[in-house]
Amino acid sequence: MSAKIIDGKAIAADLRARVAGEVATFRAAAGRAPGLAVVLVGEDPASSVYVRSKGRATREAGMESIEHRLPADTDTATLLALVAQLNADAGVDGILVQLPLPAGVDTQAVLLAIDPDKDVDGFHPVNAGRLATGMPGFVPCTPLGCIMLLKSVHPTLSGMDAVVVGRSNIVGKPMAQLLIAESCTVTVAHSRTRDLPAVVRRADIVVAAVGIAGLVKGDWIRPGATVIDVGINRTDTGLVGDVDFAGAVQVAGAITPVPGGVGPMTIACLLANTLDSARRREGVA
Amino acid sequence: MSAKIIDGKAIAADLRARVAGEVATFRAAAGRAPGLAVVLVGEDPASSVYVRSKGRATREAGMESIEHRLPADTDTATLLALVAQLNADAGVDGILVQLPLPAGVDTQAVLLAIDPDKDVDGFHPVNAGRLATGMPGFVPCTPLGCIMLLKSVHPTLSGMDAVVVGRSNIVGKPMAQLLIAESCTVTVAHSRTRDLPAVVRRADIVVAAVGIAGLVKGDWIRPGATVIDVGINRTDTGLVGDVDFAGAVQVAGAITPVPGGVGPMTIACLLANTLDSARRREGVA
Numbered sequence: 001m002s003a004k005i006i007d008g009k010a011i012a013a014d015l016r017a018r019v020a021g022e023v024a025t026f027r028a029a030a031g032r033a034p035g036l037a038v039v040l041v042g043e044d045p046a047s048s049v050y051v052r053s054k055g056r057a058t059r060e061a062g063m064e065s066i067e068h069r070l071p072a073d074t075d076t077a078t079l080l081a082l083v084a085q086l087n088a089d090a091g092v093d094g095i096l097v098q099l100p101l102p103a104g105v106d107t108q109a110v111l112l113a114i115d116p117d118k119d120v121d122g123f124h125p126v127n128a129g130r131l132a133t134g135m136p137g138f139v140p141c142t143p144l145g146c147i148m149l150l151k152s153v154h155p156t157l158s159g160m161d162a163v164v165v166g167r168s169n170i171v172g173k174p175m176a177q178l179l180i181a182e183s184c185t186v187t188v189a190h191s192r193t194r195d196l197p198a199v200v201r202r203a204d205i206v207v208a209a210v211g212i213a214g215l216v217k218g219d220w221i222r223p224g225a226t227v228i229d230v231g232i233n234r235t236d237t238g239l240v241g242d243v244d245f246a247g248a249v250q251v252a253g254a255i256t257p258v259p260g261g262v263g264p265m266t267i268a269c270l271l272a273n274t275l276d277s278a279r280r281r282e283g284v285a
Numbered sequence: 286m287s288a289k290i291i292d293g294k295a296i297a298a299d300l301r302a303r304v305a306g307e308v309a310t311f312r313a314a315a316g317r318a319p320g321l322a323v324v325l326v327g328e329d330p331a332s333s334v335y336v337r338s339k340g341r342a343t344r345e346a347g348m349e350s351i352e353h354r355l356p357a358d359t360d361t362a363t364l365l366a367l368v369a370q371l372n373a374d375a376g377v378d379g380i381l382v383q384l385p386l387p388a389g390v391d392t393q394a395v396l397l398a399i400d401p402d403k404d405v406d407g408f409h410p411v412n413a414g415r416l417a418t419g420m421p422g423f424v425p426c427t428p429l430g431c432i433m434l435l436k437s438v439h440p441t442l443s444g445m446d447a448v449v450v451g452r453s454n455i456v457g458k459p460m461a462q463l464l465i466a467e468s469c470t471v472t473v474a475h476s477r478t479r480d481l482p483a484v485v486r487r488a489d490i491v492v493a494a495v496g497i498a499g500l501v502k503g504d505w506i507r508p509g510a511t512v513i514d515v516g517i518n519r520t521d522t523g524l525v526g527d528v529d530f531a532g533a534v535q536v537a538g539a540i541t542p543v544p545g546g547v548g549p550m551t552i553a554c555l556l557a558n559t560l561d562s563a564r565r566r567e568g569v570a
Binding site for chain 2: 124125126127128129130131132133134135158159161167169173174176177180183184185186187188189190192193194199
């Protein structure tokens with residue numbers, strides 16, 4: 001038996017098309033396009049690729065992409081001034097500072113300076129707190145995309161046993177919050193977990209987000225479980241996830257591939273968050 | 286075999302004595318006492334009892350208790366004005382609005398108005414977000430007390446399997462965050478959990494915080510596990526916890542009684558949070 005492959009590319013394309021349609025409605029009502037400002041400091045090649053593809057996707061959705069590219073020696077004060085300017089700019093609905101910032105910059109200070117109501121990445125502690133307490137806010141794009149992929153298989157998640165492997169602020173912890181809000185029984189496992197195979201084996205839903213190529217073996221997967229692989233690890237044999245796909249696909253009920261699973265959802269959710277922000281800010285439904 | 290009884294009263298008394306000692310040092314350094322403002326609206330008898338005992342404990346620790354008692358028909362605007370005044374008052378280090386507020390008041394608006402840096406209850410979403418992202422802030426008193434009780438039995442919790450039964454904003458969810466920070470493998474269970482006995486049985490640490498008298502049965506407890514009972518339920522036979530104590534005490538390795546377990550820790554942790562706030566605000570170590 002072989003698992004259903006969850007087609008993140010297709011689901012992300014659907015979401016992007018839906019966002020584009022709603023952007024057109026927003027533009028007609030508000031008289032302007034939603035605007036996403038992206039700040040890139042320095043020449044990190046991977047960051048440049050991400051920023052380019054975010055910009056393209058933003059424009060394709062009918063939104064305005066405002067790109068600020070700064071030299072690698074930009075200091076914290078200059079970045080804080082730019083963030084303050086973007087916070088005050090009525091045409092900017094979302095602000096994204098591409099990480100990592102150069103070593104000399106106070107990354108924490110820069111991220112904390114972003115207006116939480118324009119923090120479409122959902123990394124600001126105010127948005128983490130809103131998520132933790134069930135208030136409306138911005139949810140980090142990757143876990144938001146994972147929930148959508150899960151719901152493409154299971155329209156309701158209530159009562160399912162979910163395991164999140166990894167406890168990062170950007171994926172693992174918000175993922176756990178979202179699964180709790182969906183009424184899953186949620187276990188957070190990590191590097192100190194004593195018997196990770198046993199913990200994974202009891203789950204109906206496995207979300208792997210640790211950044212270790214092939215950590216989760218096929219024989220850890222409960223037959224029929226749904227596996228969401230957040231990992232994107234560069235190896236000699238190409239991009240691979242945190243799950244041993246070849247093994248897991250024989251056992252799981254459904255599984256995301258790498259690439260083409262979670263990855264495409266992240267940008268699509270960024271666009272959806274930016275549209276949401278624009279609607280809230282303009283009071284347009 | 287009978288479990289070790291975790292003596293919350295004694296541990297709380299130790300903490301209060303330690304706080305009182307450090308308050309004396311603070312007063313000498315800062316030239317003033319730490320101040321805790323408590324706002325009570327209306328005549329709810331349970332709330333009056335809580336406020337009275339908080340005030341007494343505050344004074345006993347050498348701190349100033351500032352009590353504002355308002356009539357039951359106080360409106361939201363009046364409360365917001367009082368909170369603003371307390372936020373601005375340099376002698377106030379902690380602000381506690383006793384819940385529940387009367388039905389006509391916008392509780393959410395009042396709680397959001399409290400300066401997060403004086404939110405010694407740790408209920409503000411900014412503090413929930415700080416906890417979720419590992420930043421310094423105020424942790425809700427009850428889960429903070431539970432961690433102290435656990436550490437009285439297990440000086441390090443790393444790698445232990447913990448189950449939190451209940452997912453409230455005030456106890457269950459911050460409890461899970463604290464246990465994750467302590468490197469436990471943490472499962473959050475709740476009313477939608479399919480097989481709660483099985484989930485509880487696999488845990489080295491059980492924290493019950495659902496508000497259902499005797500929900501957790503003795504034969505759900507893994508032999509030797511440590512059981513923390515947050516429940517305080519009024520029944521015909523008196524105050525009882527969420528755990529069937531008579532059954533669980535036969536199986537557990539250690540267990541908190543009700544009353545005399547978690548309860549006394551909550552006020553002690555409130556005092557500790559208020560002292561921490563005063564130190565941060567005055568820059569006194």
